[in-house]
Amino acid sequence: MAECYVYDAVRTPRGKGRRGGALHTTTPIELMGNALRALSGRNELDTSQVEDVIWGVVEPVLEQGSNIARVGVLAAGWDENVPGVQINRYCSSGLVATNMAAAQVMSGMADLTVSGGVESMSRVPMGSSGGAWAMDPQVAMPLYFVPQGISADLIATKYGYSRNDVDSYSVESQNRAAKAWEEGRFNRSVVPVTDQNGMTVLDRDEYMRPGTSVESLGKLRPAFEMMGRNYGFDGVALQRYPEIESIEHVHHAGNSSGIVDGSAAILLGSKEAGEKLGLKPRARIVSYASVGTEPTIMLTGPSFATEKALKIAGMSADDIDVYEVNEAFAAVVLRFMDAMNVDHAKVNPNGGAIAMGHPLGATGAMLLGTALDELERTGRGTAAITLCVGAGMGTATVIERV
Numbered sequence: 115m116a117e118c119y120v121y122d123a124v125r126t127p128r129g130k131g132r133r134g135g136a137l138h139t140t141t142p143i144e145l146m147g148n149a150l151r152a153l154s155g156r157n158e159l160d161t162s163q164v165e166d167v168i169w170g171v172v173e174p175v176l177e178q179g180s181n182i183a184r185v186g187v188l189a190a191g192w193d194e195n196v197p198g199v200q201i202n203r204y205c206s207s208g209l210v211a212t213n214m215a216a217a218q219v220m221s222g223m224a225d226l227t228v229s230g231g232v233e234s235m236s237r238v239p240m241g242s243s244g245g246a247w248a249m250d251p252q253v254a255m256p257l258y259f260v261p262q263g264i265s266a267d268l269i270a271t272k273y274g275y276s277r278n279d280v281d282s283y284s285v286e287s288q289n290r291a292a293k294a295w296e297e298g299r300f301n302r303s304v305v306p307v308t309d310q311n312g313m314t315v316l317d318r319d320e321y322m323r324p325g326t327s328v329e330s331l332g333k334l335r336p337a338f339e340m341m342g343r344n345y346g347f348d349g350v351a352l353q354r355y356p357e358i359e360s361i362e363h364v365h366h367a368g369n370s371s372g373i374v375d376g377s378a379a380i381l382l383g384s385k386e387a388g389e390k391l392g393l394k395p396r397a398r399i400v401s402y403a404s405v406g407t408e409p410t411i412m413l414t415g416p417s418f419a420t421e422k423a424l425k426i427a428g429m430s431a432d433d434i435d436v437y438e439v440n441e442a443f444a445a446v447v448l449r450f451m452d453a454m455n456v457d458h459a460k461v462n463p464n465g466g467a468i469a470m471g472h473p474l475g476a477t478g479a480m481l482l483g484t485a486l487d488e489l490e491r492t493g494r495g496t497a498a499i500t501l502c503v504g505a506g507m508g509t510a511t512v513i514e515r516v
Contacts (some may be wrong), residue, residue, distance in 0.1 A: 118219040119389055119395035120513065121381040123483030124152045124305050128319045128334055128471040131373035136316040138375070140307055142178045142234040146186040149379040152305035154192065156325035157381060157393060162193035165224040168215045170207025171200045172474035173242045178234065186232075192355030203404065205442060206501040206509035207231050208378060209478025211403040213511055215382050220399070225387040230379035231475035234312035238291035240373070240474070247505055258354040258410040260347045261510060262504065263338035263365055265412035266443035268351050270364045272411070273449055277364040277389055280332040280444035284468045286458075287441060291465025292324040306489075321372040321471040337370065354410040358406045369444040371476070374471030377480035378400060397486050398495070400512040401427035407506040411479070413446045415508020416500040417453035423498065423510040431456055435494035438481040440501040441466035450500070477501065482511060489515040 126148055129137030137145065146169070154161050169183035183198030183316060203210040208231030215229035246253040253259075260268075270280060294300060295318065306317035342348035348361045381393075388395055403422035407415045416439055424430060431454050438449050439461055451461055467477065478501055485497035500510035 115220050116187045116222050116384055118216040118382055118399040119385065119516065120386060120397040120486060121383055121393045121395055122153060122157055122398065123303055123380045123486055124149055125303055125378035125476070125480045125483055126307050126376045127304055127316045127472055128321055128374040128376040130320050131375050131471070135207050135235060135236050135375060136320050137234070137307060138236040140315060141181060142237065143186050143189050145307065145375065145377040146182065147232060148192040148305065148307050149377040149503040150186065150190040150192060153228065153379045153381055160391065162195055163226050164192070164196045164217065164228055164389060165226055166218060167196060167198040167228045168211040169198060169200045170202070170211040170475040172202055172204055172207055172233055173238045173240065173319065174200050174202055175243045176238050178238050180233070181244060182232065184463045194410055203507065203509065204504035205440060205472070205474055206478050206503045207475045208402065208480065209482060209499060209501060209509050209511055212479055212482060216399040216402070217485040219382055219384050226383040228379060228381055230377065230479045232377040233473040234375045235338065235373045235473060235474040236375050243313050258350050260351050261338070261341060261411055262412060262442070264342050264347045264351055265410065266365045266370070266445050267338055267363045268355065268411050269413060269449050270445040271298055271358055271362045272355065273365065273452065275445050275448050279329065279448060280369045281328045283448060284331060285328055287462065287468040288323060288326040290463060291322055291354065291469035294464035295319070299487060303487055319470045321374050322469050326368065331368040334366040336366050338367040339363035351410055365443050365445065369468060371442050371467035372471035374375050374473050376473035376476050376480070378476045378483060380479050380482060395516050396490070397515050398515045400514050403509060404509045407508060409506030411504045413442060413502040414449060415502050415506065416446065416450045416510065419500050419508030419510035420454065420500045423512050427512050429512065434496050434498045435460070436463065436485055436488050436497040437461045437497045438485040438497065439466040440472065440477055440481060444468060444500050444504050478509065482513065486513065497498050
Protein backbone atom coordinates (compact mmCIF):
# COMPACT_ATOMS: atom_id res chain seq x y z
CA MET A 115 0.00 0.00 0.00
CA ALA A 116 1.34 3.43 -0.97
CA GLU A 117 1.94 6.17 1.58
CA CYS A 118 -0.30 9.25 1.52
CA TYR A 119 1.17 12.57 2.61
CA VAL A 120 -0.46 15.79 3.71
CA TYR A 121 1.21 18.57 1.73
CA ASP A 122 -0.83 21.48 3.00
CA ALA A 123 -3.95 22.43 4.95
CA VAL A 124 -5.83 25.73 5.00
CA ARG A 125 -9.02 27.00 6.53
CA THR A 126 -11.07 30.14 6.56
CA PRO A 127 -11.85 31.92 9.81
CA ARG A 128 -15.17 30.92 11.35
CA GLY A 129 -17.89 33.57 11.14
CA LYS A 130 -20.93 33.71 13.39
CA GLY A 131 -23.61 31.58 11.76
CA ARG A 132 -26.44 34.07 11.73
CA ARG A 133 -27.64 37.18 9.94
CA GLY A 134 -25.19 39.87 10.88
CA GLY A 135 -22.30 37.42 11.04
CA ALA A 136 -19.28 38.51 9.03
CA LEU A 137 -19.60 35.64 6.52
CA HIS A 138 -23.38 35.68 6.10
CA THR A 139 -23.12 37.57 2.80
CA THR A 140 -20.49 35.11 1.51
CA THR A 141 -22.13 32.18 -0.26
CA PRO A 142 -21.03 28.59 0.45
CA ILE A 143 -19.45 28.28 -2.97
CA GLU A 144 -17.48 31.48 -2.36
CA LEU A 145 -16.30 30.11 1.00
CA MET A 146 -15.16 26.95 -0.75
CA GLY A 147 -13.49 29.01 -3.46
CA ASN A 148 -11.53 31.00 -0.89
CA ALA A 149 -10.09 27.81 0.55
CA LEU A 150 -9.31 26.23 -2.83
CA ARG A 151 -7.67 29.32 -4.26
CA ALA A 152 -5.54 29.74 -1.16
CA LEU A 153 -4.47 26.10 -1.31
CA SER A 154 -3.49 26.27 -4.97
CA GLY A 155 -2.02 29.75 -4.84
CA ARG A 156 0.40 29.30 -1.99
CA ASN A 157 1.61 25.94 -3.36
CA GLU A 158 1.84 27.21 -6.97
CA LEU A 159 -0.25 24.17 -7.75
CA ASP A 160 -0.95 23.03 -11.29
CA THR A 161 -4.56 22.15 -10.61
CA SER A 162 -4.78 19.96 -13.70
CA GLN A 163 -2.75 17.42 -11.70
CA VAL A 164 -5.46 17.08 -9.03
CA GLU A 165 -7.34 13.85 -9.71
CA ASP A 166 -10.31 14.31 -7.39
CA VAL A 167 -11.82 16.76 -4.91
CA ILE A 168 -13.90 15.20 -2.11
CA TRP A 169 -15.90 17.71 -0.09
CA GLY A 170 -17.89 17.40 3.10
CA VAL A 171 -21.28 19.14 3.34
CA VAL A 172 -23.83 18.24 6.00
CA GLU A 173 -26.77 20.14 4.51
CA PRO A 174 -26.26 19.47 0.77
CA VAL A 175 -29.32 21.44 -0.34
CA LEU A 176 -30.14 24.93 -1.67
CA GLU A 177 -26.88 26.88 -2.08
CA GLN A 178 -24.90 23.87 -0.85
CA GLY A 179 -26.61 21.40 -3.17
CA SER A 180 -26.17 20.28 -6.77
CA ASN A 181 -22.73 18.76 -6.08
CA ILE A 182 -21.04 21.87 -4.73
CA ALA A 183 -17.71 20.01 -4.92
CA ARG A 184 -17.59 19.92 -8.71
CA VAL A 185 -19.21 23.31 -9.24
CA GLY A 186 -17.00 24.84 -6.57
CA VAL A 187 -13.87 23.57 -8.32
CA LEU A 188 -14.97 25.25 -11.54
CA ALA A 189 -16.06 28.45 -9.81
CA ALA A 190 -12.67 28.64 -8.08
CA GLY A 191 -10.95 28.71 -11.47
CA TRP A 192 -9.36 25.29 -11.20
CA ASP A 193 -8.73 23.18 -14.30
CA GLU A 194 -11.94 21.83 -15.81
CA ASN A 195 -10.67 18.24 -15.81
CA VAL A 196 -10.76 18.11 -11.99
CA PRO A 197 -13.81 16.12 -10.80
CA GLY A 198 -15.53 16.64 -7.48
CA VAL A 199 -17.96 14.85 -5.21
CA GLN A 200 -19.70 15.93 -2.02
CA ILE A 201 -20.18 13.52 0.88
CA ASN A 202 -22.15 13.61 4.13
CA ARG A 203 -21.30 11.75 7.31
CA TYR A 204 -22.79 14.49 9.46
CA CYS A 205 -20.23 16.29 11.65
CA SER A 206 -17.27 14.19 10.54
CA SER A 207 -17.84 14.89 6.84
CA GLY A 208 -14.68 16.97 6.38
CA LEU A 209 -12.53 14.28 8.01
CA VAL A 210 -14.24 11.43 6.16
CA ALA A 211 -13.65 13.34 2.92
CA THR A 212 -9.97 13.46 3.85
CA ASN A 213 -9.88 9.75 4.63
CA MET A 214 -11.56 8.94 1.32
CA ALA A 215 -9.18 11.19 -0.62
CA ALA A 216 -6.24 9.60 1.19
CA ALA A 217 -7.56 6.13 0.37
CA GLN A 218 -7.40 6.91 -3.33
CA VAL A 219 -3.70 7.72 -2.97
CA MET A 220 -2.94 4.80 -0.64
CA SER A 221 -4.63 2.36 -3.04
CA GLY A 222 -2.64 3.66 -5.99
CA MET A 223 -5.75 4.83 -7.83
CA ALA A 224 -4.68 8.50 -7.67
CA ASP A 225 -1.50 10.46 -7.04
CA LEU A 226 -2.88 13.84 -5.97
CA THR A 227 -6.22 14.58 -4.32
CA VAL A 228 -7.85 17.40 -2.37
CA SER A 229 -10.29 17.07 0.50
CA GLY A 230 -12.17 19.52 2.64
CA GLY A 231 -15.59 20.80 3.48
CA VAL A 232 -17.86 23.79 3.80
CA GLU A 233 -20.90 24.82 5.79
CA SER A 234 -22.69 28.15 5.68
CA MET A 235 -24.94 27.69 8.67
CA SER A 236 -26.21 31.26 8.44
CA ARG A 237 -27.51 30.68 4.91
CA VAL A 238 -28.43 26.96 4.97
CA PRO A 239 -29.64 26.26 8.51
CA MET A 240 -28.97 22.99 10.29
CA GLY A 241 -31.73 20.49 9.49
CA SER A 242 -32.58 21.98 6.08
CA SER A 243 -32.24 18.61 4.35
CA GLY A 244 -34.80 16.87 6.59
CA GLY A 245 -34.61 13.06 6.66
CA ALA A 246 -36.53 10.07 7.98
CA TRP A 247 -34.46 9.62 11.14
CA ALA A 248 -36.06 12.61 12.84
CA MET A 249 -39.12 13.20 10.65
CA ASP A 250 -40.72 9.78 10.11
CA PRO A 251 -42.36 8.32 13.27
CA GLN A 252 -42.04 4.80 11.87
CA VAL A 253 -38.27 5.28 11.85
CA ALA A 254 -37.79 7.61 14.83
CA MET A 255 -39.77 5.60 17.37
CA PRO A 256 -38.04 2.17 17.11
CA LEU A 257 -34.65 3.91 16.98
CA TYR A 258 -35.45 5.96 20.11
CA PHE A 259 -34.58 9.18 18.30
CA VAL A 260 -33.70 12.20 20.44
CA PRO A 261 -32.02 15.48 19.43
CA GLN A 262 -28.26 15.70 20.01
CA GLY A 263 -28.60 18.05 22.96
CA ILE A 264 -30.58 15.40 24.81
CA SER A 265 -27.87 12.87 23.94
CA ALA A 266 -25.21 15.19 25.37
CA ASP A 267 -27.16 15.58 28.60
CA LEU A 268 -27.66 11.82 28.67
CA ILE A 269 -23.88 11.32 28.48
CA ALA A 270 -23.37 13.82 31.30
CA THR A 271 -25.96 12.06 33.44
CA LYS A 272 -24.78 8.52 32.72
CA TYR A 273 -21.11 9.26 33.34
CA GLY A 274 -21.54 11.76 36.16
CA TYR A 275 -20.45 15.08 34.65
CA SER A 276 -21.90 17.98 36.62
CA ARG A 277 -22.84 21.45 35.41
CA ASN A 278 -19.61 22.71 36.97
CA ASP A 279 -17.61 20.05 35.11
CA VAL A 280 -18.93 20.98 31.67
CA ASP A 281 -18.76 24.72 32.35
CA SER A 282 -15.19 24.47 33.65
CA TYR A 283 -14.15 22.55 30.55
CA SER A 284 -15.75 25.22 28.35
CA VAL A 285 -13.95 28.07 30.10
CA GLU A 286 -10.65 26.30 29.43
CA SER A 287 -11.56 25.94 25.74
CA GLN A 288 -12.15 29.69 25.54
CA ASN A 289 -8.88 30.43 27.33
CA ARG A 290 -6.88 28.10 25.10
CA ALA A 291 -8.40 29.48 21.90
CA ALA A 292 -7.71 33.06 22.96
CA LYS A 293 -4.10 32.20 23.80
CA ALA A 294 -3.65 30.39 20.48
CA TRP A 295 -4.82 33.46 18.56
CA GLU A 296 -2.71 35.80 20.69
CA GLU A 297 0.39 33.72 20.01
CA GLY A 298 -0.29 33.37 16.28
CA ARG A 299 -0.64 29.59 16.37
CA PHE A 300 -3.23 29.64 13.57
CA ASN A 301 -1.30 31.98 11.29
CA ARG A 302 -0.02 29.27 8.96
CA SER A 303 -3.42 27.74 8.26
CA VAL A 304 -6.02 30.51 8.46
CA VAL A 305 -6.53 32.33 5.18
CA PRO A 306 -8.72 35.44 5.07
CA VAL A 307 -12.05 35.42 3.30
CA THR A 308 -12.14 38.10 0.62
CA ASP A 309 -14.94 39.45 -1.55
CA GLN A 310 -15.01 39.78 -5.34
CA ASN A 311 -13.04 43.02 -5.08
CA GLY A 312 -10.29 41.40 -3.05
CA MET A 313 -11.33 43.19 0.14
CA THR A 314 -10.99 41.23 3.37
CA VAL A 315 -14.33 40.13 4.81
CA LEU A 316 -12.97 38.20 7.82
CA ASP A 317 -9.48 37.19 8.91
CA ARG A 318 -10.07 35.94 12.47
CA ASP A 319 -12.47 33.55 14.18
CA GLU A 320 -15.47 35.68 15.08
CA TYR A 321 -17.37 33.48 17.51
CA MET A 322 -14.94 33.46 20.47
CA ARG A 323 -15.95 34.92 23.82
CA PRO A 324 -12.75 35.77 25.72
CA GLY A 325 -13.31 36.47 29.38
CA THR A 326 -15.91 33.73 29.78
CA SER A 327 -15.99 32.42 33.34
CA VAL A 328 -17.71 29.62 35.22
CA GLU A 329 -19.73 32.32 36.96
CA SER A 330 -20.94 33.88 33.68
CA LEU A 331 -21.80 30.48 32.25
CA GLY A 332 -23.68 29.64 35.43
CA LYS A 333 -26.24 32.30 34.57
CA LEU A 334 -27.30 30.47 31.38
CA ARG A 335 -30.35 28.22 31.49
CA PRO A 336 -29.99 24.64 30.24
CA ALA A 337 -30.80 24.72 26.53
CA PHE A 338 -32.43 21.31 26.24
CA GLU A 339 -34.43 21.03 29.46
CA MET A 340 -37.74 22.18 27.97
CA MET A 341 -37.24 20.05 24.88
CA GLY A 342 -36.52 17.01 27.03
CA ARG A 343 -39.20 17.40 29.66
CA ASN A 344 -42.04 19.15 27.85
CA TYR A 345 -41.70 17.47 24.45
CA GLY A 346 -41.08 13.98 25.78
CA PHE A 347 -37.52 13.37 24.60
CA ASP A 348 -36.29 12.67 28.14
CA GLY A 349 -38.84 9.88 28.31
CA VAL A 350 -37.63 8.43 25.02
CA ALA A 351 -34.03 8.42 26.21
CA LEU A 352 -35.00 6.83 29.52
CA GLN A 353 -36.85 4.06 27.68
CA ARG A 354 -33.55 3.20 26.03
CA TYR A 355 -31.57 3.70 29.28
CA PRO A 356 -33.98 2.60 32.04
CA GLU A 357 -31.14 2.34 34.57
CA ILE A 358 -31.09 6.16 34.68
CA GLU A 359 -33.72 7.70 36.95
CA SER A 360 -33.83 11.13 35.30
CA ILE A 361 -31.69 13.23 32.97
CA GLU A 362 -29.73 16.14 34.38
CA HIS A 363 -29.73 18.97 31.84
CA VAL A 364 -26.34 20.67 31.99
CA HIS A 365 -25.63 21.83 28.45
CA HIS A 366 -26.34 25.29 27.04
CA ALA A 367 -24.98 27.64 24.38
CA GLY A 368 -21.84 28.33 26.40
CA ASN A 369 -20.68 24.71 26.68
CA SER A 370 -21.87 23.47 23.29
CA SER A 371 -20.35 24.00 19.85
CA GLY A 372 -21.04 27.33 18.17
CA ILE A 373 -23.07 27.70 14.98
CA VAL A 374 -20.69 29.22 12.42
CA ASP A 375 -19.78 29.51 8.73
CA GLY A 376 -16.48 28.30 7.30
CA SER A 377 -14.51 26.13 4.90
CA ALA A 378 -11.25 24.15 4.82
CA ALA A 379 -9.11 22.34 2.23
CA ILE A 380 -6.31 19.76 2.43
CA LEU A 381 -3.80 18.78 -0.27
CA LEU A 382 -2.92 15.07 -0.26
CA GLY A 383 -0.68 13.01 -2.46
CA SER A 384 1.91 10.34 -3.00
CA LYS A 385 5.64 10.85 -2.53
CA GLU A 386 6.12 10.82 -6.29
CA ALA A 387 3.44 13.46 -6.89
CA GLY A 388 5.05 15.72 -4.32
CA GLU A 389 8.49 15.37 -5.86
CA LYS A 390 7.10 16.05 -9.34
CA LEU A 391 5.37 19.24 -8.21
CA GLY A 392 8.07 20.44 -5.82
CA LEU A 393 5.90 19.99 -2.73
CA LYS A 394 7.29 19.27 0.74
CA PRO A 395 5.27 16.79 2.80
CA ARG A 396 4.17 17.95 6.25
CA ALA A 397 2.59 14.75 7.58
CA ARG A 398 1.72 11.18 6.72
CA ILE A 399 -1.71 9.61 7.01
CA VAL A 400 -1.11 6.62 9.29
CA SER A 401 -4.61 5.17 9.64
CA TYR A 402 -8.28 6.04 9.85
CA ALA A 403 -11.55 4.47 10.92
CA SER A 404 -15.27 5.08 11.23
CA VAL A 405 -17.60 3.15 13.52
CA GLY A 406 -21.26 2.89 14.41
CA THR A 407 -22.45 3.24 18.01
CA GLU A 408 -25.76 3.24 19.89
CA PRO A 409 -27.82 6.01 18.27
CA THR A 410 -29.77 7.40 21.25
CA ILE A 411 -26.74 8.32 23.33
CA MET A 412 -25.29 9.01 19.87
CA LEU A 413 -22.13 10.96 20.74
CA THR A 414 -19.81 8.38 22.32
CA GLY A 415 -18.22 7.34 19.01
CA PRO A 416 -14.89 9.24 19.21
CA SER A 417 -13.22 6.83 21.65
CA PHE A 418 -14.35 3.74 19.72
CA ALA A 419 -13.25 5.18 16.37
CA THR A 420 -9.90 6.26 17.80
CA GLU A 421 -9.32 2.84 19.35
CA LYS A 422 -10.01 1.23 15.97
CA ALA A 423 -7.70 3.62 14.10
CA LEU A 424 -4.95 3.05 16.68
CA LYS A 425 -5.34 -0.73 16.40
CA ILE A 426 -5.00 -0.53 12.62
CA ALA A 427 -1.84 1.54 13.08
CA GLY A 428 -0.41 -0.84 15.70
CA MET A 429 -0.38 2.00 18.23
CA SER A 430 -1.77 2.72 21.68
CA ALA A 431 -3.30 5.85 23.16
CA ASP A 432 0.03 6.65 24.83
CA ASP A 433 1.69 6.84 21.40
CA ILE A 434 -0.34 9.94 20.49
CA ASP A 435 1.11 13.35 21.33
CA VAL A 436 -1.88 15.54 20.43
CA TYR A 437 -5.59 14.79 20.29
CA GLU A 438 -8.09 16.97 18.46
CA VAL A 439 -11.57 15.97 19.64
CA ASN A 440 -14.47 17.97 18.27
CA GLU A 441 -16.20 19.89 21.03
CA ALA A 442 -19.74 19.22 19.89
CA PHE A 443 -20.68 19.37 23.57
CA ALA A 444 -18.41 19.53 26.62
CA ALA A 445 -19.53 16.12 27.89
CA VAL A 446 -18.42 14.49 24.62
CA VAL A 447 -14.79 15.45 25.24
CA LEU A 448 -14.94 14.66 28.96
CA ARG A 449 -16.22 11.17 28.11
CA PHE A 450 -13.51 10.71 25.46
CA MET A 451 -10.74 11.61 27.92
CA ASP A 452 -12.11 9.20 30.52
CA ALA A 453 -12.68 6.35 28.05
CA MET A 454 -9.20 6.73 26.54
CA ASN A 455 -7.48 7.59 29.83
CA VAL A 456 -5.96 10.69 28.21
CA ASP A 457 -4.95 13.79 30.12
CA HIS A 458 -6.59 17.09 29.20
CA ALA A 459 -3.15 18.58 28.51
CA LYS A 460 -2.98 16.46 25.34
CA VAL A 461 -6.50 17.24 24.17
CA ASN A 462 -7.46 20.35 22.18
CA PRO A 463 -4.46 22.43 23.28
CA ASN A 464 -5.66 25.36 21.17
CA GLY A 465 -9.31 25.27 22.18
CA GLY A 466 -12.10 23.92 20.09
CA ALA A 467 -15.61 24.29 18.73
CA ILE A 468 -17.05 25.53 22.05
CA ALA A 469 -14.87 28.60 21.66
CA MET A 470 -14.50 28.92 17.88
CA GLY A 471 -17.52 27.17 16.43
CA HIS A 472 -18.37 24.05 14.43
CA PRO A 473 -19.08 24.61 10.70
CA LEU A 474 -20.45 21.10 10.29
CA GLY A 475 -19.08 19.89 6.95
CA ALA A 476 -15.74 21.68 7.33
CA THR A 477 -14.81 20.96 10.94
CA GLY A 478 -13.08 17.61 10.43
CA ALA A 479 -10.71 19.07 7.85
CA MET A 480 -10.12 22.11 10.09
CA LEU A 481 -9.20 19.87 13.02
CA LEU A 482 -6.64 17.95 10.99
CA GLY A 483 -4.97 21.19 9.98
CA THR A 484 -5.00 22.42 13.57
CA ALA A 485 -3.42 19.17 14.77
CA LEU A 486 -0.72 19.39 12.13
CA ASP A 487 0.10 22.98 13.05
CA GLU A 488 0.40 21.99 16.70
CA LEU A 489 2.76 19.12 15.92
CA GLU A 490 4.98 21.47 13.95
CA ARG A 491 4.83 24.19 16.61
CA THR A 492 5.82 21.83 19.41
CA GLY A 493 8.09 19.46 17.48
CA ARG A 494 5.95 16.49 18.44
CA GLY A 495 5.29 13.51 16.23
CA THR A 496 1.76 12.09 16.22
CA ALA A 497 -1.82 13.28 16.41
CA ALA A 498 -5.28 11.74 16.41
CA ILE A 499 -8.27 13.66 15.11
CA THR A 500 -11.78 12.50 15.96
CA LEU A 501 -15.40 13.63 15.92
CA CYS A 502 -18.71 12.33 17.24
CA VAL A 503 -21.30 11.83 14.53
CA GLY A 504 -25.09 12.02 14.34
CA ALA A 505 -27.15 8.81 14.44
CA GLY A 506 -24.45 7.19 16.57
CA MET A 507 -21.13 7.09 14.74
CA GLY A 508 -17.53 8.22 15.15
CA THR A 509 -14.60 8.92 12.84
CA ALA A 510 -10.89 9.16 13.61
CA THR A 511 -7.65 9.73 11.72
CA VAL A 512 -4.08 9.28 12.90
CA ILE A 513 -1.30 11.37 11.36
CA GLU A 514 2.47 11.52 11.82
CA ARG A 515 4.57 14.63 11.26
CA VAL A 516 7.39 14.28 8.70
